[in-house]
Amino acid sequence: MDITELLEIAEKERSHQKPIRVHCCTSTGCRAANSLSVKKNLEGAVKDVGLSDRVQVVGVGCMGFCGNGPLVEIDPQEKLYERVTPNDAASIIxxxxxxxxxxxxxxxKHPFFARQLRIVRENSGKIDPESIDEYIxxxxxxxxxxVIHDMTPAEVVDEITRSGLRGRGGAGYPTGLKWATVAKMPPGQKxxxxxxxxxxxxxxxxxxxxxxxxHKVLEGMAIAGYAVGASEGYIYVRAEYPLAIERLETAIKQAKKLGILGSQIFYSAFDFKINIRIGAGAFVCGEETALISSIEGGRGNPRPRPPYPAQEGLWGCPTLINNVETFANIAAIVREGxxxxxxxGTEKSKGTKVFALTGKIRNNGLIEVPMGITLREIVAEMGGGIPDGEVKAVQTGGPSGGCIPASLLDTPVDYESLSxxxxxxxxGGMVVMDKETSMVEVARFYMEFCRGETCGKCIPCRAGTVQMYHTLTKIxxxxxxxxxxxxxxxxxxMVKHTSLCGLGQSAPNPVISTLRYFPEEYTTLIKPDVLNGKVAVSH
Structure with a gap:
């Protein structure tokens, strides 16, 4: 396939699309609320009303406002309908x-939508995720x-480096630097x-x-493969995501059929294939070296670093690992520069970030915002605040993150500020908590999670998380x-500074942050020390 054929597919698809598109969310959240039946009834209503010549019902991906699903949007009329039932379908048409x-x-026009800046999610809720033609x-x-025909691999790496993109899966390691490290490794299997x-x-x-x-993720991976000299890629997805796996399999088959994945892509010397590996749901496999071990067929245990995966990764070969959101940024960076x-974004945190806004919040769902926006803007304006009460804390970063008190909601959302x-x-998890939330309970919840997810390889994490959980329970x-x-x-x-991998090193963060910002919730629960019949006062 050459550029002419690619553009022909794009033009043909656009010419076949009807003037009015009815977008019905068919992602997991809305499916759980019966959106497939909604879509079926919408299609039937279009025929019944006689609008088949100008109205097209399209099953699309997530629109973001998950708490109010199923969602249906009429494009280009810019009408959005929430909590749609199958019985509402006819009236919507x-x-x-x-x-x-x-x-x-x-x-x-609500701030939930208006304050977003979509790069990663620019196509989400707009195209059929099971159609490569719509993506094209x-x-x-x-x-x-x-990149294949107009850029050298080094130029691609330079473009990603200049963008300032940082890895979206954890602490924010510079993406360009990671790509450059793999690219500089000797030629061979990567x-x-x-x-x-x-x-x-x-x-x-x-x-x-x-x-x-x-397809956005597949394209980002292929661009990365060209940039660093890799000919094969793996997507590691947990088994709890069956719809994601199904759509990835469909997308890979479609791309292979068109010659966009496989051998001699776009009539070039570049070969790149992508495989899917399904994980059993071990949290520790989010850590790079544990993930590599799992792909190789072993137990998901982390290993000491160095050597880093960029030097010695999958099957001992140089390996570039980025998460889904990082790869989903790549095509837009190449396209726009x-x-x-x-x-x-900000000086040190470029671009946008996707967050899952959940918890005691009026508007929950997925948002994509520019780096540097404040927590207050996200929680109060976009999220609409707490329905009945006040915000007590916002927890970011999942089990590896911390609880930020309401007094610090004006903090900008960027890597350094949150750290x-x-x-x-x-x-990108962001959980909002109200005044009724016990912060000690929150700390114990995350410690219980980490205790159950430790691989057990190193003693500090294996034993330390258990002891912290028991102590929190005792409190x-x-x-x-x-x-x-x-x-x-x-x-x-001890656990933070002596654990082998990131799971153990970050596991105490929810406890440390609640001790730091909510000490009174701990002190009111503990008994005074009694020594020789006297109360020992601690300062």
């Missing part, structure tokens, strides 16, 4: 001709063609790995991207004293 829809109408019609795979093992409680960003726009991307508060960006029962509290703090420090 009739409303296109001036009738009245029975489903609640949403507001696309919005410019898909043109960036891949561009691999690209997409980390889709999203295991944080309350996080569903990667799942949504894979379900809504799988690294300087364009670098103009968005300075004892939290982290992580993969909640009112059976702990000041000595137990001091022991908890010492355990946090």
């Amino acid at each position: 009739e409303a296109i001709n001036g009738g009245i829809a029975t489903a609640p109408e949403g507001d696309l 019609a919005v410019g898909g795979y043109q960036p891949l063609y561009k 691999y690209i790995v997409c980390n889709g093992d999203e295991g944080d409680p309350g996080a569903f960003m990667d799942r949504s991207v894979l379900e809504s726009d799988p 690294g300087d364009w991307y670098a103009s968005i 300075n508060l004892g939290s982290m960006m992580g993969s 909640l029962k009112g059976e702990a004293n000041q000595t137990d509290l001091e022991r908890l703090q010492a355990l946090c420090d």
